[in-house]
Amino acid sequence: MKKLLLLFMTLSLMLLGACSMEPPNWAKPAKKHDLKNIKIGLSVSTLNNPFFVSLKNGVVKEAKAKGMTVIVVDAQNDSAKQVNDVQDLLQQGVDALLINPTDSAAISTAVQSANESGVPVITLDRSADKGKVETLVASDNIKGGKMAADYIIQQVGKKAKVVELQGVPGASATNERGKGFHQIADKELNVVESQSAHFDRTEGLNVMENLIQGHPDIQAVFAQNDEMALGALEAINSSGKNIVVVGFDGNDDALKSIKDGKLNATVAQQPELIGKLAINAAGDVLKGKKVKNYIPAPLKLVTK
Known part of the structure; x- marks a missing residue:
């Protein structure tokens, strides 16, 4: 009897496991013929x-x-x-x-x-x-990260010391832009540090101030968005150093900064x-x- 009970329990667990492996049965979206008032x-x-x-x-x-x-x-x-x-x-x-x-x-x-x-x-x-x-x-964020790394190499040369300002941890744009950048930078540049500034201008300024203190010989920075790049630029200007800054997005403030000869470059999206x-x-x-x-x-x- 115990053997039969054990066999029954085993089969039940196997059936439950098989059910849990099936893909979820999502409801199908209602088909619309007219997009008015959607x-x-x-x-x-x-x-x-x-x-x-x-x-x-x-x-x-x-x-x-x-x-x-x-x-x-x-x-x-x-x-x-x-x-x-x-x-x-x-x-x-x-x-x-x-x-x-x-x-x-x-x-x-x-x-x-x-x-x-x-x-x-x-x-x-x-x-x-x-x-x-x-x-x-x-946008192809991985490609954009590569574009940023290639530009930095053109400006400061191979094995130059660079830092990276990362976006919001866990965001796919953060992961992909970083992935593309590091595919080239880890081979051709010397990435001395990567820190998150959460895609925020004020955090970009604060993080960059700390990075300059810790690495006074930085030659370039890749910021994963323009807001962080512009914040980093403020910190760099205050320090009196000459550091190449590359952003990502192509927002209006960044484009104006490039035109004015302040920000070096941005990987421009079309939001x-x-x-x-x-x-x-x-x-x-x-x-x-x-x-x-x-x-x-x-x-x-x-x-x-």
């Missing part, structure tokens, strides 16, 4: 950054042209707030979600909630680690285009069309 939810990581303001503007402008309504929420770089924001958007009955994640791992639960509700999700600039995302609309492409992808998904897993927006290196 309600789009847009969750942005922070609107305290000109890049994401431009991204939002691209979404709103294209949605308006198509007769869609957009509800915008600002996560203020708080991953827990962003998850709650997305839940609120779902409660408001949005037809599709556009998410620019603060943290690619933390946003996964919100993406899965949308999946269960049958609301299609499109991510912008950064991806989500888990859950079903229809497409990621973003408004990213927003426009995301709305177009959302429309295609709602109409039942297939979209590519990744929709790229072109990059270009901007120098004086």
